[in-house]
Amino acid sequence: MSHLSLLNEASPVALSAIGAESQTFDGTGFVETSVPCGLKTAEIARLVEDYRQAAVNTKAAGFDRAEIHAANGYQIDQFLRVTSNNRTDGCGGSIANRARLLSEVVAAVTAVLGAGRVGVRLSPFSNANNVGIDSDTVATFGAAIDAQNDAGVAFLHLVEGQAGGPRDWPAGELEGLRDRFKGVYMTNNGYDRASAIAAVASGRADLVAFGKLYFFNPDLAERLARNAPLNPLPVAGPYGAGREGFTDYPTLAEVAA
Ligand SMILES: Cc1cc2nc3c(=O)[nH]c(=O)nc-3n(C[C@H](O)[C@H](O)[C@H](O)COP(=O)(O)O)c2cc1C
Known part of the structure; x- marks a missing residue:
């Protein structure tokens, strides 16, 4: 789910050489994602090693926890679903x-950061980036989730429905x-302060992840704690070629000043 221009003209890598027919932002505007190289069986180990190295880099950068992004049509999600996985080796076919791949990545990252310090994000009911809805979503994602129970995973993070949609x-x-x-x-998807409090109070969720609200409010946690007003959502949207409209949203203190 990338573009040549974002990778020094190297091809993106995926489970097969099929383009996602999706779009990505190249720094100036949205462009069609490039057709990736399909991974050979021997290269899967390198992919897992890349995740392990990312965990090492994460730790070196001062973070002590990480979330494995296995949602929204990105690489691990592509492996999970029958709609996108056409491999005939040990990473294709059966559930x-x-x-x-998800289990191997979780094990590799957990070995670096420690048990109870790695979360997993899945989006079972989303067709994000044209990944396709699995013909048996519950069987596929149920098995993927079951495996995490024995893997020392800190939390399961589900995008409920379509990310940013219904x-x-x-x-x-x-x-x-x-x-x-x-x-x-x-849980994630479309929560505001009131619905997040209700979700946790009812026991429906233990934690709530915010996307858009965090984007537009760099001090979101403080604002929610104080029930302070939030910055208005910008009309133009958050993608730009620089800071403007991207990382220049004011904190409460800056608004007051
Ligand atoms: C500007 C923007 C960029 C996003 N980019 C990604 C992305 O690259 N990968 C992804 O999985 N989700 C992405 N999302 C989806 C969010 O992670 C989140 O699931 C979604 O916005 C729903 O949560 P919310 O209602 O709290 O915003 C993006 C959302 C926004 C608003």
Whole structure:
């Protein structure tokens, strides 16, 4: 899910050489994602090693926890689903094979950061980046979630419905997947202060992740704690070629000044 210009003209790497027909931002505007190189079986180990190295870099940069992004049509999500995974080796075909990369990445990153310090983000009911809806979402994602129960994962983070879009899924299926995870559950998608408080108070979720609100409010946690007003959402959207509209949203103190 990338573009040649973002990779010093090297091809993106994916499970097969099929373009996502999606878009990515190249610093000046949105461009069609480039067709990736398909990974050979022997190269999967290198992919897992890349995640391990990323965890080493994370630690060196001063972070002590990380979330594995396995959602929204990105690489690990592509491996999970029958709609996008056409491999015939040990990472394709059966559900166990399709979930193998996720488990290997979680193990590699956990070995660096430690048990209870790595979370996993999944989006079972999202067709983000044209990844396709799995023909048996509950079986696929249920197995992927079950595997995390034994892996020392700190939290399961589900994008509920379509990221940034409707919160829809077949009745009870998301709740069923959530309940298969025995640890901390983090929810995301369309929450504001009131609905986040209600979700935690009712026991529906342990944690709530915010996307847009954090983007536009660099001091979001403080504002929510104080029930202070939030910055208005910009009309033009957050993507730009520089700071403007991207990282220049004021804190409460700056607004007051
Ligand atoms: C500007 C912007 C960029 C985003 N980029 C990504 C992305 O690169 N990968 C991803 O998985 N989700 C991305 N998201 C989705 C968010 O992670 C989140 O799931 C979504 O915005 C719903 O949460 P919210 O209602 O709290 O914003 C992006 C959202 C926004 C607003």
